[in-house]
Amino acid sequence: MAFPQEAKHTEEQQLEPAVEQRSLLTVTNVERIFHVGGSPLHVLKGIRMELKESQLVMLRGRSGSGKTTLLNCLGGLDTPSKGEILFNGLPFHSMSDDGRTLVRRKDMGFIFQAFALMPLLSAWENVELSLRMAGVSRTLWKERVAHCLELVGLEKRMHHRPFELSGGEQQRVAIAKAIAHKPMLLLADEPTAELDSNMSAQIMAVFQNIIRTEQVSICMTTHDPTILEVADHVYEMVDGKFI
Numbered sequence: 307m308a309f310p311q312e313a314k315h316t317e318e319q320q321l322e323p324a325v326e327q328r329s330l331l332t333v334t335n336v337e338r339i340f341h342v343g344g345s346p347l348h349v350l351k352g353i354r355m356e357l358k359e360s361q362l363v364m365l366r367g368r369s370g371s372g373k374t375t376l377l378n379c380l381g382g383l384d385t386p387s388k389g390e391i392l393f394n395g396l397p398f399h400s401m402s403d404d405g406r407t408l409v410r411r412k413d414m415g416f417i418f419q420a421f422a423l424m425p426l427l428s429a430w431e432n433v434e435l436s437l438r439m440a441g442v443s444r445t446l447w448k449e450r451v452a453h454c455l456e457l458v459g460l461e462k463r464m465h466h467r468p469f470e471l472s473g474g475e476q477q478r479v480a481i482a483k484a485i486a487h488k489p490m491l492l493l494a495d496e497p498t499a500e501l502d503s504n505m506s507a508q509i510m511a512v513f514q515n516i517i518r519t520e521q522v523s524i525c526m527t528t529h530d531p532t533i534l535e536v537a538d539h540v541y542e543m544v545d546g547k548f549i
């Protein structure tokens with residue numbers, strides 16, 4: 307059925323956001339040159355990208371194309387040799403190490419390919435540890451840990467240790483751990499690489515869910531063509547450049 311002309315002015319439509327989503331991360335002409343055995347190795351060659359609030363952006367490219375190097379620069383674990391990275395309005399590329407560390411602890415979460423969980427701690431304790439590291443008040447831990455483990459569907463496995471969990475479940479603990487302190491940006495380096503297609507789809511569903519409910523933005527790398535369709539934008543990297 308066609309909508310009548312007046313439908314443009316219904317109350318519902320007026321409630322839709324008139325402004326565009328805010329930019330959370332702006333990357334301009336970023337280069338990264340490593341020095342190996344006295345000679346320069348040009349790994350990132352003028353990267354430009356943008357990530358807006360509540361977006362899911364993927365970096366795709368062959369092994370060695372520079373995805374992890376870029377992700378490390380975005381998260382302040384490494385600094386670009388040239389170019390600018392603005393995160394939430396802050397000049398990340400030129401801040402001191404201490405300044406970047408503070409921003410990272412408060413406003414960013416990381417997920418790595420190999421889960422990075424503490425092997426002797428339960429799922430619950432792993433998530434709690436990240437709240438402790440972020441300086442979140444102890445009185446808030448219980449509720450937040452329970453909420454995050456529920457978000458990733460692990461309410462029945464809260465007290466299991468990593469070796470008592472499947473690969474997909476371990477990765478979901480890693481996600482709960484990475485979002486516990488309510489970061490604005492989640493950086494994930496091949497979060498589905500160790501998982502079968504069914505578990506990868508579950509992880510992507512969790513990502514879409516937390517973007518909606520936790521207002522987090524996600525930038526992730528992947529080799530997996532089957533999950534690209536859920537991205538808001540895919541950057542294709544070839545030899546240190548986007549094509």
Ligand SMILES: Nc1ncnc2c1ncn2[C@@H]1O[C@H](COP(=O)(O)OP(=O)(O)OP(=O)(O)O)[C@@H](O)[C@H]1O
Binds near residue numbers: 368371
């Ligand atoms: N610290 C470093 N010193 C010297 N060279 C490095 C360093 N880190 C990465 N490189 C080089 O930079 C290139 C890109 O590496 P990077 O890890 O970013 O690739 P990638 O796209 O993440 O690959 P993969 O898909 O295999 O994870 C590689 O050739 C690597 O050898």
Ligand SMILES: [Mg+2]
Binds near residue numbers: 373374375495
């Ligand atoms: Mg990599």
